[in-house]
Amino acid sequence: MKKLFYLLIALLVSPIVFAQQHYSSGYGNISVAPNYQVNMLVEAQKNANAKKHTTHGFRVQIIQESSREEVRKQKALLLKKFPSLRAYEVYEQPFFKLRVGDYSNRFDAFKALNDLKSTFPVSFIVSDKVNISEL
Secondary structure, eight states: OHHHHHHHHHHHHHHHHHHTOOOOSSOOOOOOOOOHHHHHHHHHHHHHHHHOOEEEEEEEEEEEESOHHHHHHHHHHHHHHOTTSOEEEEEETTEEEEEEEEESSHHHHHHHHHHHTTTOTTOEEEEEEEEGGGO
16 A cells, blocks of 8 residues: 555656756756846845944843832942943843843853952843944
8 A cells, every 4th residue: 555655756756857847959048137126125124224223232230129229239249349340220120120231142152251249249241222333
């Protein structure tokens, strides 16, 4: 039964496969006319990408609290101990979050996390939109 099934499939598929071949003694010429509208769309996309200031990356989240004041206290402590880091206050309902850094990959964020763990033991890495100019 299996052999009959495979034979039937082979007989049905072979004309379709051979129908794709075209035998010709000469070669044809194909000309493609450029479409100016496509070029305009490509240029518009290039300009939009040039204006883009963020990309996908990683940050280290220090704290997540419902109190903005607590987040600001932790931010002051962070900037006192690590003045070279850039801190971001984020509000995602119902929490205020403190995140630091603009890292293009998780490895760089992990190095910063190891430095921060001594002062902020509950910090962790999060995926976020990061500033391109800071990378």
